[in-house]
Amino acid sequence: MAGAESQGRVxxxxxxxxxxxxxxxxxxxxxxxxxxxxxxxxxxxxxxCVRDYxxxxxxxxxxxxxxxxxxxxxxxxxxxxxxGHGFSVKEVVEAVKRVTGIDFPxxxxxxxAGDPPELVADSTKLQxxxxxxxxxxxxxxxxxxxxxxxxIMATSSGGLLSFTxxxxxxxxxxxxxxxxxxxxxxxxxIFRS
Numbered sequence: 658m659a660g661a662e663s664q665g666r667v668x669x670x671x672x673x674x675x676x677x678x679x680x681x682x683x684x685x686x687x688x689x690x691x692x693x694x695x696x697x698x699x700x701x702x703x704x705x706c707v708r709d710y711x712x713x714x715x716x717x718x719x720x721x722x723x724x725x726x727x728x729x730x731x732x733x734x735x736x737x738x739x740x741g742h743g744f745s746v747k748e749v750v751e752a753v754k755r756v757t758g759i760d761f762p763x764x765x766x767x768x769x770a771g772d773p774p775e776l777v778a779d780s781t782k783l784q785x786x787x788x789x790x791x792x793x794x795x796x797x798x799x800x801x802x803x804x805x806x807x808x809i810m811a812t813s814s815g816g817l818l819s820f821t822x823x824x825x826x827x828x829x830x831x832x833x834x835x836x837x838x839x840x841x842x843x844x845x846x847i848f849r850s
């Protein structure tokens with residue numbers, strides 16, 4: 658999952674950003690000196706890992722469709738959610754540079770332990786059973802919404818403060834927090850994944 662709500666009201670906030678798009682945007686914003694690419698010798702077209710980045714709005718719509726399915730069919734099921742194609746690390750880095758207009762430093766280093774070359778979801782079952790269709794399958798749009806959110810977070814001390822409090826209250830392993838900065842009229846909202 659990547660990006661932020663398209664109106665800039667809700668986005669990802671991590672104490673330590675590790676996701677590629679967020680890390681690249683924080684590097685473009687000057688929060689990190691350089692972006693590290695872990696591995697350039699994978700059996701992919703450019704040697705870097707390939708991942709299926711789904712926009713958070715599409716994922717939210719998929720969850721709504723899945724809930725409708727559960728209510729209608731009265732049974733649970735397992736369905737993948739994604740776009741069915743991925744982007745390499747190098748493609749994402751180039752897209753972040755293009756969208757932000759910032760040519761930040763990138764350093765290539767050894768692979769991360771256990772990283773598979775490619776992870777792409779097949780959402781055919783989800784689409785057939787629920788009628789879900791992706792609407793935001795565009796890497797530049799995903800990055801634009803995340804960049805908008807990163808700029809809001811960087812200029813909103815209230816948002817950063819609210820994240821610190823929320824993180825302390827909800828600290829868990831593999832917890833992704835989404836929140837609304839206190840600078841906006843509504844209170845913070847958290848979505849866990």
